[in-house]
Amino acid sequence: MSKRHACKHKIDRRLGVNLWGRAKSPINKREYGPGQHGQRRRKPTDFGTQLMAKQKLKGYYANISERQFRRYYAEASRRTGDTGENLIGILESRLDAMVYRMKFVPTMFAARQVVSHGHVKVNGRRVNIPSYQLKAGDVVEIKDASKQMALIIEAVESGERDLPDYIEVDHKGMKGTYVRMPKLADVPYPVSMEPNLVVEFYSR
Numbered sequence: 001m002s003k004r005h006a007c008k009h010k011i012d013r014r015l016g017v018n019l020w021g022r023a024k025s026p027i028n029k030r031e032y033g034p035g036q037h038g039q040r041r042r043k044p045t046d047f048g049t050q051l052m053a054k055q056k057l058k059g060y061y062a063n064i065s066e067r068q069f070r071r072y073y074a075e076a077s078r079r080t081g082d083t084g085e086n087l088i089g090i091l092e093s094r095l096d097a098m099v100y101r102m103k104f105v106p107t108m109f110a111a112r113q114v115v116s117h118g119h120v121k122v123n124g125r126r127v128n129i130p131s132y133q134l135k136a137g138d139v140v141e142i143k144d145a146s147k148q149m150a151l152i153i154e155a156v157e158s159g160e161r162d163l164p165d166y167i168e169v170d171h172k173g174m175k176g177t178y179v180r181m182p183k184l185a186d187v188p189y190p191v192s193m194e195p196n197l198v199v200e201f202y203s204r
Contacts, residue, residue, distance in 0.1 A: 057193055097126060098140050
């Protein structure tokens with residue numbers, strides 16, 4: 001797994017949006033980029049708009065590497081149907097994304113760490129690969145030995161996020177089911193995502 005040195009607050013400031021809808025985001029106080037030139041505003045080009053759409057989508061999922069994101073795009077292109085919708089479905093099918101959606105952790109970065117450290121099972125088997133692709137009907141659960149982790153208990157009890165309707169969750173048992181692959185309109189992004197612009201970016 002590649003190292004990601006940029007923290008989530010830096011990603012927020014660089015993109016100029018509260019990407020995860022967090023109350024502690026610095027964008028809530030300073031709606032401009034970091035550095036001495038951060039307050040300069042330039043009209044973005046078509047390329048710049050497409051690049052920003054890609055960076056937002058990559059950043060949201062714990063700053064996925066460009067190489068991996070390009071592979072997801074290639075897979076979305078091969079599938080039948082709308083490429084942008086397919087891309088969203090693939091990203092949401094990641095195991096770390098589902099752990100976050102099910103509110104077992106407070107952030108997408110924490111979801112990646114919890115999965116990597118072996119605290120999560122899929123269909124009764126331990127899986128420590130954050131990018132593991134789930135299928136409809138798969139059951140995701142926290143290991144019994146990990147259910148008393150303060151991070152997980154606080155996230156489960158938090159009312160910060162709503163549960164989307166493409167998952168079913170039993171927070172008491174700390175397990176959930178991935179019911180179906182979602183469309184863009186189903187995913188509760190706190191900011192506008194534009195996968196169509198990502199498709200245009202890679203189609204140049």
